[in-house]
Amino acid sequence: MRIGILGYGTVGSGLVDLIDNNKGKREIEICSILIRDIEKYKGKKHFEKITTNIDDIFEQDIDILVELIGGLNPSLDYIKRALNNKIHVVTANKDLLAEYGDELINIANDNEVSIKFEASVAGGIPVLKPLIESLEGNNVDSINAILNGTTNFILSKMYDENLSYNEALKQAQDLGFAEANPDADVLGYDAARKLSILSTLAYDNRVYWKDVYLEGITDIDEKDIEYAKKLNCKIKLIGQSKYRNEKVSAFVRPVLVGNESILSKVDNEFNAVILNGDSVGELSFIGKGAGKLATGSAVYSDIIDILDNRLSCVDSFTRDIIKVNQVIDSKCSALLRFTDYKKDEILSIINECINKYDILNESDELAILVDADSEYEINNSICVIKDKGYCDQINKLLKIG
Numbered sequence: 318m319r320i321g322i323l324g325y326g327t328v329g330s331g332l333v334d335l336i337d338n339n340k341g342k343r344e345i346e347i348c349s350i351l352i353r354d355i356e357k358y359k360g361k362k363h364f365e366k367i368t369t370n371i372d373d374i375f376e377q378d379i380d381i382l383v384e385l386i387g388g389l390n391p392s393l394d395y396i397k398r399a400l401n402n403k404i405h406v407v408t409a410n411k412d413l414l415a416e417y418g419d420e421l422i423n424i425a426n427d428n429e430v431s432i433k434f435e436a437s438v439a440g441g442i443p444v445l446k447p448l449i450e451s452l453e454g455n456n457v458d459s460i461n462a463i464l465n466g467t468t469n470f471i472l473s474k475m476y477d478e479n480l481s482y483n484e485a486l487k488q489a490q491d492l493g494f495a496e497a498n499p500d501a502d503v504l505g506y507d508a509a510r511k512l513s514i515l516s517t518l519a520y521d522n523r524v525y526w527k528d529v530y531l532e533g534i535t536d537i538d539e540k541d542i543e544y545a546k547k548l549n550c551k552i553k554l555i556g557q558s559k560y561r562n563e564k565v566s567a568f569v570r571p572v573l574v575g576n577e578s579i580l581s582k583v584d585n586e587f588n589a590v591i592l593n594g595d596s597v598g599e600l601s602f603i604g605k606g607a608g609k610l611a612t613g614s615a616v617y618s619d620i621i622d623i624l625d626n627r628l629s630c631v632d633s634f635t636r637d638i639i640k641v642n643q644v645i646d647s648k649c650s651a652l653l654r655f656t657d658y659k660k661d662e663i664l665s666i667i668n669e670c671i672n673k674y675d676i677l678n679e680s681d682e683l684a685i686l687v688d689a690d691s692e693y694e695i696n697n698s699i700c701v702i703k704d705k706g707y708c709d710q711i712n713k714l715l716k717i718g
């Protein structure tokens with residue numbers, strides 16, 4: 318099997334190591350590797366195969382194009398060119414799948430080749446293949462997940478080692494976990510894209526990533542961590558989606574997760590995906606969600622599937638986009654923090670609109686934990702408090718488990 322690799326960074330070099338380490342077991346020939354800045358790669362193995370010219374890749378009569386550049390451009394053009402030339406594609410690029418999954422699957426189908434993307438969701442965890450193949454006999458109705466290694470790493474380091482947000486982000490970047498632009502990680506876009514890919518496959522309807530309710534971790538501060546510890550919780554960037562009565566609800570947001578739950582035990586760059594199938598029940602997948610060899614492992618497995626002619630069908634992306642509800646319409650709890658506030662007035666509104674509350678702090682700021690019948694109730698009381706001018710700065714952090 319002759320392959321061309323686009324990108325020789327974290328994942329590209331992880332894949333090359335895996336191919337070299339497995340030499341003799343499998344016939345995979347690296348024909349050419351595309352990068353931008355040749356100077357950076359002097360002294361690296363396979364230097365003789367490195368090029369900055371995309372045409373060199375397509376002139377090599379390759380069977381598979383492996384795209385590990387990231388982003389939408391020029392990856393989209395390169396992948397389309399491969400598919401239209403009847404070359405299989407393997408990619409780790411969730412940005413592309415979330416935005417153009419429908420178009421790419423259609424082009425692949427028209428050309429009778431495969432596009433595989435195991436590494437695009439949850440790095441090294443084999444979760445798409447079980448979802449596409451092994452769970453065919455199920456209707457999956459919920460996904461609860463940690464889908465971004467960088468943010469999970471940052472939140473773990475802030476919680477366990479009292480690292481500042483910036484120190485932890487720098488470490489995640491040095492370890493190769495973060496995206497080229499880490500805003501995609503910390504603002505939640507990356508996790509939303511991954512949740513949309515998982516939800517599309519799980520519910521066999523296209524869930525568009527921009528319809529997912531989205532909050533990143535940039536507002537999480539030391540006080541949130543203190544409250545989390547007080548409540549026996551951790552803070553995790555959770556991706557959750559549910560399918561009920563032909564409707565989907567989906568969010569990516571930082572959440573207080575009870576210490577007894579599986580998700581609270583998933584730390585650092587590890588990811589977790591918990592699915593519920595109507596036949597099999599709950600299934601949990603946990604493993605490294607980012608990093609060179611872990612992600613390389615998922616890319617390698619896609620190449621082997623093509624080599625062994627295991628080409629599964631993923632038409633879910635070509636279905637109609639389904640409406641996504643962004644607010645939780647069932648019982649829920651949240652931590653509310655008020656700075657510069659009128660305490661009595663706020664509590665009287667909370668009393669009117671919300672079932673139950675506990676005060677956690679009323680010295681330097683007001684912090685209360687509320688239990689409500691739905692998130693609408695919580696949002697409603699926040700609106701009233703703001704409208705009446707009792708507090709401008711209100712932070713809300715959902716609590717689950």
Ligand SMILES: NC(=O)C1=CN([C@@H]2O[C@H](COP(=O)(O)OP(=O)(O)OC[C@H]3O[C@@H](n4cnc5c(N)ncnc54)[C@H](OP(=O)(O)O)[C@@H]3O)[C@@H](O)[C@H]2O)C=CC1
Pocket residue numbers: 323324325326327328329351352353354355357384385386387388390391409410411436437440493494495496497606607608609612
């Ligand atoms: N890092 C991780 O843990 C994971 C990453 N992914 C995904 O894998 C993909 C690759 O990520 P990662 O390896 O971390 O990225 P890196 O930034 O480490 O590497 C990117 C590589 O692509 C090359 N490249 C970038 N743009 C171009 C271009 N326009 N033309 C030619 N070459 C280009 C870069 O070359 P140069 O150095 O010369 O600029 C570099 O070799 C992304 O889609 C990412 O989201 C998925 C799961 C986990």
Ligand SMILES: N[C@@H](CC=O)C(=O)O
Pocket residue numbers: 437439440464465466467468494495496502507606607608
């Ligand atoms: N930046 C991503 C890399 C893997 O998808 C992450 O941190 O999870």
